[in-house]
Amino acid sequence: MGKNNIQENIRKLAEYQGIDVLGFADASEFKDYLLKNSKRRDPMLSLSDAKTIIIVGVYIGGLVLPSWAKSNYGRTSRLFLSGFFNDVIKQIEPISTLLKNEGYRALICDDSKSGGSIIPLKQAAIRAGIGWQGKHSLLISRQYGTFLALGGIITNANLDHNDQEETNRCKNCKKCQEACP
Template structure:
């Protein structure tokens, strides 16, 4: 029987590589008992701020069999988004997180996952399963670590020894038994605290724990109200998301540019200076960010973030 499960693992990894995924790891679908008290503590401390959805589906976050009936395996996948060139050139210009330079990853990667599922069913035969890209209560970093793809850094992001952290995580939860990979036990951050020291809002409250309600990404994307005045001058020109804790991480010296044409920035985005940001119209917003994750803030939300940084 193990020969069959090994064969499935090999097929899955080959098909994932063919679709451009950099890494693919396999874990047994089971209740994440070690994570339950951590998640409960994080929620009790209100580290999710106004992200009420984080408190929903507590059990589903911890038990993949509640997401896919009869789930046996969680497949974790890594997809690179590190750009060839950082935007903008000038340090005083406003900035957006690198993951949002191109088309919205939710759609780009979801398409790849659908293709992956189809290809696997063609090669293996019919089985049940679902694809997830940051779109359901799946604890993706924990599953990726369980499948040996990396460890959680002090900034809580998954770190991979070959490519750092500038990548998307995605999952397939399936009802097929597949040989699991050994989990990543070792933490390769050591005594380094660069991410903790660099965070201008002190959002990293302890190793591996981020107070989401203090994070620049939270303020610029999730928060719908006005940004608190005490945050004035702390955003370092970020108007959508923030890459500070990743930019300073030594493991990201291993980042290589992605090969995904859909993640290339819109031509107009490459030349946007602060004057362009300040004079941004809804028409330009809809044109430049038509397919971007930045649409999540909506035009008024992005204007709020621009004015907060520049006023």
């Protein structure tokens, strides 16, 4: 199967799996990653012949959060409460299987097994054009805001990938910084 057919099949499978956002990024090293000695900086340290990072996002904004009895108690993130870390893994497993069935290597970025994702998913999502990093350090998508659970696959399939990152739209806005306790 040709590269374009594989990529189209990945898109169809992602839609079928309920994935809201799909992007493809080059699997080169994340040179701006703050942890300079971290293995996470370079996808090729996890998959030696890595060519593409497939990034998915699942919208979690519709979840109902628990009511907080006391407003001065700490709160946790919508993503953590959703349990979507593992659900995104389940949703991308068929994409990994598709790639493997086509003779490619595919490594799911599963943070539940390794104590953290094997790549910086937020930076990969930015590279894939899914969104930009806000001043609060979260990924912001034009369509879904900050309400995306991310997942990723590193593969040696040389797929077409995004060449232009999303423009950072925060500019002089400070709403998130001012709202943060």
